[in-house]
Amino acid sequence: MTSLLRRVKSKMAIFAHRKARGMLDGEYGSVFRGRSLDFDDLRAYVAGDDVRDIDWKASARHGSPLIKRYVAGRRQTVLLVTDTGRNMAADARDGEPKKDIAVMALGVVGYLAQRHGDVVGLVCGDGLGTRSIPAKAGEAHLERLLREIDSATTLDSGPSRIETQLDHVARTVKGRFLLFVVADELAAGKEIEQLLRRLRAQHEILWLTVRDADLAGEGRTDLDAFSVADSAALMGHLAASPAIREAYTQMAGERDAGREAMFRRAGITEGHVTGSSTVMTELFALLERHRRAG
Template identity: 70%
Template sequence: MASLLRRVKSKMSIFAHRKARGMLEGEYGSVFKGRSLDFDDLRAYVPGDEVRDIDWKATARHGSPLVRRYAAVRRQTLLLVTDTGRNMAAESRDGEEKKDIAVMAMGVVGYLAQRHGDAVGLVCGDTGGSRTIPAKAGEAHLERVLREVHDGASLAGEPSRIETQLEYVAQRFPQRLLLLVVADELLPGTETERLLRRLRAQHEILWLTVRDAELAGAAATGDSYDVAAPGQRSGQQSGLLPGRLAASPAVAAAYTRARDERDAARTSLLRRLGIAEADAGSSHDVVPAVFALLERHRRGR
């Protein structure tokens, strides 16, 4: 059985040279820095410091800007939260199974956590409930976590519902954690917002969206439609809708509008709550997406 973690490391080596990997690890290391940790002392503001770290009361007394410094906590717990319902066994925008992209994203962040000595745990599941693997350190443990996600998602499984896993985390994990939530193109509702508000008050949250396949195919992008040849993989140019539907400008426009509205609603909610988001449509996108995600989180966007 091929090692999933070895595949993750291979992708990281291909898409991130030594300098980039160092920057990626630096971004991960900064996730908790200066956020709800133990106060250490004050020092003079220097250009490049985060404005939100300025202690305005102390600044007023002192007469020049002062920023708060915090004692760095060297060990954290990363909790990977993902959907293993049948949605994640469907195709992504690039034609891969979405679960492969999810495994790659969790593998990259999990590997960074291991390099920092952090423990990694997992919560996954579907509408039927959630499964958990307690947080531990070590590459063998991370391989087990990735294998649980990879083998747990199938087209024969229960429907997807990431809110089930978010509710599980809210009820079972009171200690402060770093959460990496990996889900598909969620359309958030009132329950989603309730759960994320509750979790955001307790935890640091990163959100990575796995992009769905373009169901309308070429028609959605304005290209001419060509009926798939026998044996052609669905999701390549011709799209996943039957020929006449995919070729219909009205269907393509409705599909595109629904997708854009879903994206806008999700992005708006996450921004309001101060949760950084990135997306990936293929495993090739994962390393740059993770870098962007960590950087957005550090900047408080």
Template identity: 85%
Template sequence: MTSLLHRVKSKMAIFAHRKARGMLDGEYGSVFRGRSLDFDDLRAYVPGDEVRDIDWKASARHGSPLIKRYVAVRRQTVLLIADTGRNMAAESRDGETKKDIAVMALGVVGYLAHRHGDVVGLVCGDANSTRSLPAKAGEAHLERLLREVDSAAGLDSGPSRIEDQLEHVARTVKGRFLLFVVADEFAASPGTEQLLRRLRAQHEILWLTVRDADLAGTGSAPRESFNVADSSVLLGHVAGSAVVAAAYAKAAEEREAGRQAMFRRTGITQGHVSGSSTVMTELFALLERHRRAG
């Protein structure tokens, strides 16, 4: 059986060259701003590093910018939060299963945390149950987390309800963590916004939305599909109707606008992906936006 983490690292190598992966490392390191004053070593500057960390004297001697690195005060904790309800068994906009994209995104962030010496935990589930795995270090542990998400999300899972997983975190997690949430295009609500405000007051939060597939029949030959949420059939000739397509697009835009407004009001940095090929680019942009917002 192929390791999911190995698959993630292989895709990282395909979708981003070495310099880009170094930039992603730098952006990840900027999320936790607390650090000691114990100098460790110097490394080459990459876009996204803090200018204040440049060692100007060493840079002048070297001929190019060098960044001062410090020994971390303590190991940080990253908590991956994933929707594993049956919505994640549906197709994404690029045709991949949403679950596979979620595993890729969670794997990249988990691997970045591992490279920085941080520990990683997981909270995942659906409307029926929530499962929590404690934060630990090591690639073997990260592989276990990814396999948990991969095996939990399927057509026989309960309905997606990311609010339940967030509520579990609010009730049980003490201390300040980095929360990395991966979910589908859920609808915003006053209750969800209140919960996010509560979490944001305690934690750093990054949110990644996996895009829904286009309405069946749009942009291609009409075909029959079904809604994974309730197994209702979506008739290809109905989905191909211009009137139905327009109404669907309007509803999707309104739901997106509501979600975006909620994230702005709660101060949560968010992004979205349509397929595995966009995960690396969007995660870099997400981390950069979070740094700038801070």
């Protein structure tokens, strides 16, 4: 059986070849502000680093800017929160299953947490129930979490409802954690916004939205599909209608704008991915936006 974590690390290695993995690693380390840090070593300055971390004396001796690296004086807890309902078994914008993208994104953040000495836990489920796995360290534990997500997300799963998992966190999780949430395109609403505000008052929250397939887009007129949410037929030939495409685009735009405004009011940083190939770059941008927003 192929290791899901090994698959994640292999894709991270490709990103590292683009000389950006160190930047992603640094951005993760900056998410928790005000924690106890001890000096570790020096590394080369890269764009986006905080100039306050430059060691000017060492930089002068070296001939180029060097950044002080620190290690956490205490462990942080990262809680991966994700939807394993049947919506996540559907295809995303780039044509691959949403759950594969979720496993990639959650695996990257979990691996970064492990590298920084943090512990990682999981809350996942659907509208019918929630499963929680306590936070621990170690790659074997992270592999277990990824396998739980992968095996639980099928077309036979219950309906997707990330609110169920968020409510579970609000009721049961004590202390201040970093919540990394991966879900599909959430619709804004008064109840979910109140829940998000309640969670944000206690935790750091990063949110990654996996974009839906665009069945009304150009080139999809020969495709007949069905909604995994309720098995309703989605006739591909209807997408040939300019009026239907326009209405679909307007509806999707209004939903996105409503969600983005809700997250902004709640003080939550959101990113979007269309496929696993965009996970690494979007995670870097997400972490950077979160740091600057703080």
